[in-house]
Amino acid sequence: MAKAEGGRTKASARSEPEFVQLLTPDGERVDHPEYTVDFTDEEYRGLYRDLVIVRKLDAEATALQRQGELGIWASLLGQEAAQVGSGRALRPQDMAFPTYREHGVLFCRGIDPIMPLGLFRGVDQGGWDPNEFKFGMYTIVIGAQTLHATGYAMGVAMDGAMGTDDGEAVIAYFGDGATSQGDVNEAYIWASVFNAPLVFFCQNNQYAISEPIEKQTRVPLYRRAAGFGFPGIRVDGNDVLASYAVTRAALDHARHGQGPTLIEAYTYRMGAHTTSDDPTRYRIASEVDAWLAKDPIKRVRAFLEKQQLADDAYFTEIDEEAQREAVHLRERVLSMPDPDPLTLFDHVYAHGSPLLDDEKAQFARYLESFERSVH
Amino acid sequence: MSETLTLGKAINTGLRRAMENDPKVVIMGEDVGRLGGVFRITDGLQKDFGEERVIDTPLAESGIVGTAVGLAIRGYRPVCEIQFDGFVYPAFDQIVSQVAKMHYRSQGNVRLPIVIRIPFGGGIGAVEHHSESPEAYFAHTGGLKVVSCATPLDAYWMIQQAIVSDDPIIFMEPKRRYWEKGEVDVDVALSEAYPLHSARVARPGTDVTVLAYGPMMRTVLDAASAAAEEGRELEVIDLRSLSPLDMAPVYESIRKTGRCVVVHEAPGNVGLGAELAARITEQCFYSLEAPVLRVAGFNTPYPAARVEEEYLPDLDRVLDAVDRTFGW
Numbered sequence: 031m032a033k034a035e036g037g038r039t040k041a042s043a044r045s046e047p048e049f050v051q052l053l054t055p056d057g058e059r060v061d062h063p064e065y066t067v068d069f070t071d072e073e074y075r076g077l078y079r080d081l082v083i084v085r086k087l088d089a090e091a092t093a094l095q096r097q098g099e100l101g102i103w104a105s106l107l108g109q110e111a112a113q114v115g116s117g118r119a120l121r122p123q124d125m126a127f128p129t130y131r132e133h134g135v136l137f138c139r140g141i142d143p144i145m146p147l148g149l150f151r152g153v154d155q156g157g158w159d160p161n162e163f164k165f166g167m168y169t170i171v172i173g174a175q176t177l178h179a180t181g182y183a184m185g186v187a188m189d190g191a192m193g194t195d196d197g198e199a200v201i202a203y204f205g206d207g208a209t210s211q212g213d214v215n216e217a218y219i220w221a222s223v224f225n226a227p228l229v230f231f232c233q234n235n236q237y238a239i240s241e242p243i244e245k246q247t248r249v250p251l252y253r254r255a256a257g258f259g260f261p262g263i264r265v266d267g268n269d270v271l272a273s274y275a276v277t278r279a280a281l282d283h284a285r286h287g288q289g290p291t292l293i294e295a296y297t298y299r300m301g302a303h304t305t306s307d308d309p310t311r312y313r314i315a316s317e318v319d320a321w322l323a324k325d326p327i328k329r330v331r332a333f334l335e336k337q338q339l340a341d342d343a344y345f346t347e348i349d350e351e352a353q354r355e356a357v358h359l360r361e362r363v364l365s366m367p368d369p370d371p372l373t374l375f376d377h378v379y380a381h382g383s384p385l386l387d388d389e390k391a392q393f394a395r396y397l398e399s400f401e402r403s404v405h
Numbered sequence: 406m407s408e409t410l411t412l413g414k415a416i417n418t419g420l421r422r423a424m425e426n427d428p429k430v431v432i433m434g435e436d437v438g439r440l441g442g443v444f445r446i447t448d449g450l451q452k453d454f455g456e457e458r459v460i461d462t463p464l465a466e467s468g469i470v471g472t473a474v475g476l477a478i479r480g481y482r483p484v485c486e487i488q489f490d491g492f493v494y495p496a497f498d499q500i501v502s503q504v505a506k507m508h509y510r511s512q513g514n515v516r517l518p519i520v521i522r523i524p525f526g527g528g529i530g531a532v533e534h535h536s537e538s539p540e541a542y543f544a545h546t547g548g549l550k551v552v553s554c555a556t557p558l559d560a561y562w563m564i565q566q567a568i569v570s571d572d573p574i575i576f577m578e579p580k581r582r583y584w585e586k587g588e589v590d591v592d593v594a595l596s597e598a599y600p601l602h603s604a605r606v607a608r609p610g611t612d613v614t615v616l617a618y619g620p621m622m623r624t625v626l627d628a629a630s631a632a633a634e635e636g637r638e639l640e641v642i643d644l645r646s647l648s649p650l651d652m653a654p655v656y657e658s659i660r661k662t663g664r665c666v667v668v669h670e671a672p673g674n675v676g677l678g679a680e681l682a683a684r685i686t687e688q689c690f691y692s693l694e695a696p697v698l699r700v701a702g703f704n705t706p707y708p709a710a711r712v713e714e715e716y717l718p719d720l721d722r723v724l725d726a727v728d729r730t731f732g733w
Contacts, residue, residue, distance in 0.1 A: 155512075156511075162514075171498060171502050178474045178475040178478065182476065182479045186479070189479070213499075216463070216465045216471070379550070384651075386649070
């Protein structure tokens with residue numbers, strides 16, 4: 031037994047990554063032979079603003095959960111650059127299929143951040159129209175949405191809506207844990223054989239709740255794509271510029287009919303899996319500290335300062351704007367009404383069901399019996 | 406124009422008509438293209454509608470249903486073929502957690518007009534996993550509708566009605582009846598066909614109500630003929646829609662007969678028969694002369710082919726149950 035194991039190489043999924051990076055943790059702009067960005071000063075500042083507001087809203091949601099106003103919250107802390115970079119890389123016609131943690135992508139789609147909070151407060155189940163916002167419903171079953179994204183992308187191809195500069199592309203978000211799911215692997219196969227205009231965007235935040243990446247894979251996740259017949263690439267997921275550049279290129283590749291790409295955004299979940307989790311049980315503080323030094327926002331701020339693209343007054347102004355957004359969000363969460371009990375029967379079917387109508391009527395009479403007994 | 410069609414050909418013809426009527430209808434599944442499916446239900450469709458509308462998929466059922474969800478969000482009306490009943494389970498999560506719930510979760514914003522066709526039931530001498538009756542799993546799940554056809558006429562219309570429905574529908578096909586023939590008037594307008602979610606009295610009678618669907622309809626009709634020779638008139642109702650159940654004609658019949666036998670191939674334990682018995686007891690308690698009896702598959706895994714005739718409800722077991730309703 032020992033002999034057999036001695037011949038194996040150690041799992042390399044966490045070895046020092048070869049990734050695309052355009053902005054170092056110190057805020058140095060570095061070149062990459064294939065990828066670059068060409069932002070105006072205003073656009074650089076815009077990315078900083080996105081990152082700060084997204085983080086602030088996330089912190090506010092965590093606070094709301096701690097105060098009992100949300101049932102649970104899945105924080106994106108640490109993953110802002112991967113989400114804002116990829117989210118801003120989407121063109122208006124592109125479609126995104128999220129997990130339940132893509133609050134930053136949702137923000138970049140121009141969607142009101144109050145929208146997903148009904149789900150976490152427990153007053154609804156995230157009932158938006160994916161086609162209106164070009165952003166699918168939050169999906170809690172791990173990896174299920176990658177197949178939905180693939181089918182949607184097949185539809186794009188069948189509609190003849192790809193192959194040109196204004197073609198459509200689709201992006202599927204998922205995490206490192208999801209890569210072990212059958213659905214994700216089936217999605218890889220489908221997307222490959224149907225040449226679907228799809229980008230698989232895997233945020234490898236190193237943990238699936240408590241399980242480290244070594245429990246999911248012995249190879250870097252981006253290399254999986256080769257076996258399915260399409261390109262895979264690893265990007266510094268804490269670098270908003272690189273995340274943008276790599277995603278934009280992959281989306282454009284897809285929209286021109288050149289098939290899917292797997293992007294592994296190498297990042298770190300700074301907080302808990304959700305507010306129900308206690309990460310101190312499975313990871314050590316020094317690991318978290320090491321990633322804190324690679325913070326996605328600090329490096330953009332350092333870059334803006336070095337390039338003299340923004341001054342303290344600007345940073346203060348953004349912080350104040352983020353604070354106002356957070357207060358506004360809080361106010362609206364607190365005023366979300368609980369749904370009427372009878373609405374739980376709504377929308378089970380598009381065309382209704384007589385049996386369900388009977389059940390609803392019986393329950394309504396039951397509820398009324400209490401009202402009658404009060405008077 | 407009336408044509409004589411097998412039940413399998415009737416579904417094929419119904420699929421063809423649905424594809425002609427709506428360019429958004431696509432068929433997807435394993436071997437549905439050049440082969441025409443292992444039962445030839447999609448025979449000739451890829452030749453006439455092309456590879457983009459009759460899609461030979463990779464061999465993975467969750468992928469078939471999961472990509473159908475995405476296609477439906479995109480505006481398509483996918484008709485998925487699951488090759489055999491026992492192969493639907495890899496797709497169970499997509500069906501139960503995604504297909505069934507998305508309209509509800511989205512507060513009506515997302516409609517998933519997906520049909521999942523499942524050839525089901527035994528009696529064909531197959532190896533394991535090819536003869537199961539999984540309908541109760543799906544009937545148990547809010548957000549899904551489940552139907553089963555028993556005749557070529559119903560097969561032809563019900564598949565088309567299922568496809569135009571905006572609700573996801575599990576379409577259970579009685580595979581051992583694929584080769585049975587019947588008359589189908591193919592020219593009637595779809596809107597004039599018998600409603601999809603309605604039960605139908607298949608044989609009027611006065612003494613005992615017998616409820617069945619799908620492959621058991623032939624069995625119970627044969628049993629009714631045999632019973633008639635002995636002077637006992639069974640009223641046979643084809644449930645057709647397993648979710649939602651159409652209970653009004655059932656109650657009406659039992660208030661007349663006072664006796665009821667439910668017949669299905671699926672195991673009896675926590676099956677549709679149990680649900681029917683409970684509802685009938687609640688609504689027809691004072692009309693019942695005897696408890697509602699079930700004739701069902703045994704609560705075992707589906708057995709080896711050489712003993713399946715013992716497992717499956719047959720004419721004699723139906724008549725035995727009918728006799729027992731007179732023992733109270």
